[in-house]
Amino acid sequence: MTEDIIRVEGLSTRFFTEQGQVNAVDDLDFRIERGEVFGIVGESGSGKSVTARSLMDLIESPGRITDGEIWFNDAELADSVAEGNEEAVDGDFVDLLSITEQQRTALRGTSFSMIFQDPESSFNPSLTVGEQLAEAVEVQQRASANPRSTKAKTQTADYSFGNYLLSTMLPSQRFVTDESRERAIELLELVGIPDPVERADEYPHEYSGGMLQRAMIAQALAGEPDVLVADEPTTALDVTIQAQILDLLDELQEENGMTILLITHNLGVVARMCDRVGVMYAGEIVERGTLEDVFDDHVHPYTEGLLGSIPDLASAGGRLQPIGGNVPSLLDHEMGDRCHFADRCPKAMDQCLEHPPEYAAAGSDDHTVRCVLAERSYDEQDSLPTGYFDETERPAGDKHEDPDRSAGEPPEERTQPQTTIDEVGGESR
Ligand SMILES: Nc1ncnc2c1ncn2[C@@H]1O[C@H](COP(=O)(O)OP(=O)(O)OP(=O)(O)O)[C@@H](O)[C@H]1O
Ligand code: NI
Numbered sequence: 001m002t003e004d005i006i007r008v009e010g011l012s013t014r015f016f017t018e019q020g021q022v023n024a025v026d027d028l029d030f031r032i033e034r035g036e037v038f039g040i041v042g043e044s045g046s047g048k049s050v051t052a053r054s055l056m057d058l059i060e061s062p063g064r065i066t067d068g069e070i071w072f073n074d075a076e077l078a079d080s081v082a083e084g085n086e087e088a089v090d091g092d093f094v095d096l097l098s099i100t101e102q103q104r105t106a107l108r109g110t111s112f113s114m115i116f117q118d119p120e121s122s123f124n125p126s127l128t129v130g131e132q133l134a135e136a137v138e139v140q141q142r143a144s145a146n147p148r149s150t151k152a153k154t155q156t157a158d159y160s161f162g163n164y165l166l167s168t169m170l171p172s173q174r175f176v177t178d179e180s181r182e183r184a185i186e187l188l189e190l191v192g193i194p195d196p197v198e199r200a201d202e203y204p205h206e207y208s209g210g211m212l213q214r215a216m217i218a219q220a221l222a223g224e225p226d227v228l229v230a231d232e233p234t235t236a237l238d239v240t241i242q243a244q245i246l247d248l249l250d251e252l253q254e255e256n257g258m259t260i261l262l263i264t265h266n267l268g269v270v271a272r273m274c275d276r277v278g279v280m281y282a283g284e285i286v287e288r289g290t291l292e293d294v295f296d297d298h299v300h301p302y303t304e305g306l307l308g309s310i311p312d313l314a315s316a317g318g319r320l321q322p323i324g325g326n327v328p329s330l331l332d333h334e335m336g337d338r339c340h341f342a343d344r345c346p347k348a349m350d351q352c353l354e355h356p357p358e359y360a361a362a363g364s365d366d367h368t369v370r371c372v373l374a375e376r377s378y379d380e381q382d383s384l385p386t387g388y389f390d391e392t393e394r395p396a397g398d399k400h401e402d403p404d405r406s407a408g409e410p411p412e413e414r415t416q417p418q419t420t421i422d423e424v425g426g427e428s429r
Contacts, residue, residue, distance in 0.1 A: 004073060005034040005227060005259050006055070007093065011068035013054045014332075021332040024050040024063070026283040029358070032227075034073070034091040037253060037260040041306065042280035044326050048263045049117075051280070052231045055261070057096070058112050070096040072228070075112065077103075093289075109139050111238035113225035116230040119212040122219060123204040127214050130200025133184035134176045136222035139182070178254050186220040191248060199228070217245070223250065231263045247275060267306055271295065276366060279303050282340035284326045289367035295365040300371045301345045343389035349375065349382040 013014050013025040025047045032038040040048050055070060071093040081099055082089045088098035096104055116122055119358050123132055178390055181200070188196035190421060194218040204212060213233065219227060230249065234242040246269065262273055277294050278285040279302065287293075287300040305323040325344030329335065335349070339345070340350040351372045359374035361367040 002033045002036070004031045004071075006032040006261075007069075008055070010066040011051070011069070011070065012048050012066045013059055014064060014066045018335075019064055019331060021366050022330045023283050023335060025054060027098070028068070028283075030278050030285060030288060031262060032154040033275070034259055035257045036275040037252075037262055037273050038263065039262045039274035040125075040280055041264055041267055041270050041277060042326060043306075043323070044265070045330070046280040047283040047330075048280055049231055050283075052114065052229045052261065055096075056112055056229060057101075058114075068097065070108075072096050074110070077107075077111075080140050080197070080420065086417040091153055109136060109225065111225060111229045112229065113220040113223055114218050114229040114251050115216055115231065115233045117235060119209070119216040120204065122216050123212070125204055126203050128203055129188070130181060130184045130202075130208065133161060133187055133200070133215070133219055133222055134180035134335065136219050137180040137183045137187075138177070140223040154235045158374035174234040183222070184218075187222055188215065190221070190252075190347065191215070191218045192244065193218075210237050210245075212239055213241070213245060214248070217248065224256075225258065227259045227261065229261045229263075230267070232402075233262070234269070235265065241422060249273070279283055283330055284340070284370060286341065286371065287361075287369045289361070290364045291362040293361070293367035297361070297367065298339075299374050301347050301373070302341045305344075311391055342384070347378045348384045348388075349379065351376075351382065352384070356397055 008030050009029055011025060011028040013023040015024055015098040025398070028051060030038070040051060042048055050063070054065055054295075059065060073093050076388075078089045078092050081094050081103065085099065086093050096107070100163060123129065146272070148205065152317050185196045185200050188199055193199050193211060194213055199211075204215075227250075232243050233249065237245065249260065250273065251264075252258060260273075262269070264270060274291060276288070276290050278288040279294065279300065280286070281302050287298060287303045289297075294303060295307065298307065302323070307379070317363075323344060328340050328343070337355045339352040339354075339356050342348040345352065349372070356370045356372055358368045358370050359372075361369045361374045
């Protein structure tokens, strides 16, 4: 019997920038089953990280979750919240957006934990890796109000005076005990770091990228989370280490029954790791279902386009090839109420000038798609004239620089001659 651990309903996250309102995540629905790996895949700027950060309550100004519910299945939490806040509770589920910030923060590390794309950002450069892992362990111990944590705190008396002085300057050190240090070393060993006893005393800058990525996974696991949110956990790594880290996540997931939300550009990674997957485009999940639904029975031409560019896991980089055309502007006043993919879609029809609802599609009960092709087949008679969007709209890329993209990627990509999806794509698997 599977049960849902998370149900996201109508989630919208906006950024209120000087250029206008950015609809980074728009009316998202998905559910994650306990113990599964749910993947979110899509091009750069489609809203994957914002979705992950919304779940973790890590959206910062000028961003805000403007709508929706995030239901989390936790009977104990439901019990503790129910009194005085009945509308936040539905059976064993709690709407994380209807509880206090303090209640939400308490879940971080213990119920939810996140691996970020950039491991440097989750370590303090002036503390050793071991100290930081031990701190994460202690947070878990304090949070679970485990009797051990009282003992752990009293053990700080063992610190030398020098350490005591240091610990008042660096609050993270204050709680490091022998017990949590041992656990930190165990965690380093668990994620496959050689000589963990020695490595625990090293600083983050002494670690290679791959090792730091592992250490970050160890940090995320320190709190024994129910749900691990992994945002591009391997993108920055070379292929061998990429494969090792995926193996590691696989193992940990199987052993501990942990639930993983895995965010990636890479459909090869999805195929390898995930049970179900949501394909994101322009802040929406445009197709969602089991692996079979998405790989073999997909309906959305965007999914088709992504599949056409499955990178070989063994090849360098492992990023998706770009689909012809521009990544859309997510600025509210530029988005229009049409299918957001219509301007890049080889099968765009008159009907696509209306924003499609989510249709049920053939395959599993979970298979849904935001595309009229779920209801009808493509008819050339109804197709939009070539160049329709060039005449009616300026290309999105000219209007809105996506902060994620503007940094590293060469500008040529945006102005490449437009290839159709069929040219980039081809057969799925
Ligand atoms: N701090 C911010 N201020 C304004 N807009 C933002 C901010 N963060 C994200 N966005 C907007 O949200 C969109 C979605 O960003 P997000 O980081 O979720 O994309 P992504 O799918 O994770 O892309 P990538 O694969 O490159 O990581 C961006 O294109 C950007 O327009
Ligand atoms: Ni991202």
